[in-house]
Amino acid sequence: NPDEIQEFVDHSWYRYANGAKGLHPWYGETEPDFTLGPNTKGTKTDIKELDEAHKYSWIKAPRWNGHAMEVGPLARYIIAYASGQEAVKEQVDKSLATFNQNTGLDLGLKQFLPSTIGRTLARALECDLVVDSMIDDWHALVNNIKAGDSSTANVEKWDPKNWPKEAKGVGTNEAPRGALGHWIKIKDGKIENYQAIVPTTWNGSPRDSDGNIGAYEASLLNTPMERPEEPVEILRTLHSFDPCLACSTHVMSEDGQEMSKVKIR
Numbered sequence: 001n002p003d004e005i006q007e008f009v010d011h012s013w014y015r016y017a018n019g020a021k022g023l024h025p026w027y028g029e030t031e032p033d034f035t036l037g038p039n040t041k042g043t044k045t046d047i048k049e050l051d052e053a054h055k056y057s058w059i060k061a062p063r064w065n066g067h068a069m070e071v072g073p074l075a076r077y078i079i080a081y082a083s084g085q086e087a088v089k090e091q092v093d094k095s096l097a098t099f100n101q102n103t104g105l106d107l108g109l110k111q112f113l114p115s116t117i118g119r120t121l122a123r124a125l126e127c128d129l130v131v132d133s134m135i136d137d138w139h140a141l142v143n144n145i146k147a148g149d150s151s152t153a154n155v156e157k158w159d160p161k162n163w164p165k166e167a168k169g170v171g172t173n174e175a176p177r178g179a180l181g182h183w184i185k186i187k188d189g190k191i192e193n194y195q196a197i198v199p200t201t202w203n204g205s206p207r208d209s210d211g212n213i214g215a216y217e218a219s220l221l222n223t224p225m226e227r228p229e230e231p232v233e234i235l236r237t238l239h240s241f242d243p244c245l246a247c248s249t250h251v252m253s254e255d256g257q258e259m260s261k262v263k264i265r
Helices: 073-082 086-103 116-146 199-203 215-220 232-239
Strands: 005-008 041-043 046-049 061-064 167-175 178-187 190-197
Touching: 005 190, 073 086, 073 116, 086 116, 178 199, 190 199, 199 215, 215 232
Parallel strands: none
Antiparallel strands: 005 061, 041 046, 167 178, 178 190
């Protein structure tokens, strides 16, 4: 139910008027509030370590019915598999059997699929599935044209002159990266408010007002690293989400020692 979506900014560099906690996108506000917590190390222009008990992200924290959600191919494939979609079950079962045979492991589905490799696999399998679907769509389109149906869209409301002075609309879709939603309010023929919750907002969200973490943070918990000074495991996991942002990862040893520093121009 999209009415149960709210965005929180307790740990995001934004502020809500009137002390609001969570706001639905219809009433969303995007007012920057770049402040650093008292335990931040460094300065605003040279942050060494963020105070995660305070604000620490430019991403809001969307929640559905109070829950943090992971979106994207892995989420779609888990739902499709659990609901018994045969094409997906065949893909996943075959991939798991091949993986176990090649690695000598004996992983079960619940170990294999909700993981970094499972998330990467789901993206590839979904691409394969979508290609087959697009071929079917293409043949259906050609057949329609051959039958004399050349219509492409209902263009009655393409001209803004036909639009009401006040209106609101929402568009939701499953984009390649995951669930995507755009909400718009129009008043006096002008955009009054426009809010979007994109897949990376869902997955990359910081903590909410109850301290619940987003999918990125959850996926990294208890990740073993062979060489902490070269934390490629962290990068592999984050990249498996196909993030749409300029991301960086900070690694500290338990005693606060700096492990490495990377500068990208």
